[in-house]
Amino acid sequence: MSTNRLDERNTIRSTERSLPIALLRAREVVMEPIREMLSKSQISEQKWRVLRVVEELGPIEQSAVAKQACLLLPSLTRLIQSMEQEGLLERREDEQDRRKSLVSITDNGKELVKTHLQESKEIFEKLEKNFGSYNYYRLLDLLEELQSMKL
Amino acid sequence: MSTNRLDERNTIRSTERSLPIALLRAREVVMEPIREMLSKSQISEQKWRVLRVVEELGPIEQSAVAKQACLLLPSLTRLIQSMEQEGLLERREDEQDRRKSLVSITDNGKELVKTHLQESKEIFEKLEKNFGSYNYYRLLDLLEELQSMKL
DNA sequence: TATTGTTATACTCTATAACTATA
DNA sequence: TATAGTTATAGAGTATAACAATA
Numbered sequence: 001m002s003t004n005r006l007d008e009r010n011t012i013r014s015t016e017r018s019l020p021i022a023l024l025r026a027r028e029v030v031m032e033p034i035r036e037m038l039s040k041s042q043i044s045e046q047k048w049r050v051l052r053v054v055e056e057l058g059p060i061e062q063s064a065v066a067k068q069a070c071l072l073l074p075s076l077t078r079l080i081q082s083m084e085q086e087g088l089l090e091r092r093e094d095e096q097d098r099r100k101s102l103v104s105i106t107d108n109g110k111e112l113v114k115t116h117l118q119e120s121k122e123i124f125e126k127l128e129k130n131f132g133s134y135n136y137y138r139l140l141d142l143l144e145e146l147q148s149m150k151l
Numbered sequence: 152m153s154t155n156r157l158d159e160r161n162t163i164r165s166t167e168r169s170l171p172i173a174l175l176r177a178r179e180v181v182m183e184p185i186r187e188m189l190s191k192s193q194i195s196e197q198k199w200r201v202l203r204v205v206e207e208l209g210p211i212e213q214s215a216v217a218k219q220a221c222l223l224l225p226s227l228t229r230l231i232q233s234m235e236q237e238g239l240l241e242r243r244e245d246e247q248d249r250r251k252s253l254v255s256i257t258d259n260g261k262e263l264v265k266t267h268l269q270e271s272k273e274i275f276e277k278l279e280k281n282f283g284s285y286n287y288y289r290l291l292d293l294l295e296e297l298q299s300m301k302l
Numbered sequence: 303t304a305t306t307g308t309t310a311t312a313c314t315c316t317a318t319a320a321c322t323a324t325a
Numbered sequence: 326t327a328t329a330g331t332t333a334t335a336g337a338g339t340a341t342a343a344c345a346a347t348a
């Protein structure tokens with residue numbers, strides 16, 4: 001890569017070297033096969049994200065889900081209500097603080113995650129193979145570090 | 152980083168190690184100060200992206216803008232109509248192929264980009280400083296490579 | 303008084319299909 | 326017959342504010 005870094009500092013970055021745009025374009029590349037996968041079970045990208053977060057961290061309060069899934073709380077309220085009706089998630093009051101409700105994944109929800117497990121693995125194995133293992137994990141490490149950064 | 156990579160291969164990835172989610176979360180971190188910046192001139196994130204792409208690559212046909220700015224063509228049609236009315240962009244017919252129209256940035260559009268140039272520079276300089284120059288450019292390189300990949 | 307979550311609203315983007323004009 | 330772009334439409338998310346219940 002022969003990018004002139006002085007140039008990057010003295011003018012507005014080209015869109016290829018703009019971090020927000022680069023992150024978005026990269027995400028579109030990665031999401032394409034995932035979207036195709038999810039279309040089979042009629043679950044939206046956002047619901048899938050909520051499901052994954054709740055599976056991993058639940059029982060978890062809704063503000064925390066919103067943060068982890070990059071959604072606003074009002075959007076999440078309706079998503080969770082809808083996913084509750086679909087039997088993917090369930091809520092119960094927090095006994096310590098009754099303003100909160102704790103969201104958990106149901107057996108049906110776990111089943112839905114399982115449905116996509118194999119295909120999901122294949123998608124990312126292919127990606128890892130084409131992109132290179134080293135690049136793949138280096139990218140994940142950098143993204144993780146960036147996420148945890150204070151600006 | 153002590154991630155066990157065998158684990159990552161044998162189960163669904165934790166959301167921290169999920170590339171789509173990590174890309175989204177990282178983007179949210181980076182976009183926060185940019186959104187604040189753009190709110191001052193009442194331009195949406197998408198319009199800003201279109202403006203940047205057209206400035207860099209224009210005169211450019213709309214399908215190409217859509218691809219570069221990660222927007223669908225129907226969404227773009229209305230964005231561009233609106234930005235044309237706002238005097239930020241202009242369109243003319245392609246003389247070789249009259250189905251196409253070529254989009255260019257206007258002087259007003261350039262002016263708007265210029266308005267944000269200094270603040271934008273400061274945001275990314277701060278980010279580069281906190282994240283580390285090496286990490287910053289390594290991340291951009293990896294994202295650029297990922298974008299150009301065939302899955 | 304502050305926080306958690308809900309509701310309401312207006313706006314915007316998404317996704318798909320149908321359509322027009324041109325090639 | 327295919328492509329570039331537009332229009333229409335339904336659905337979903339965004340953003341903000343106002344609100345209820347609880348702390």
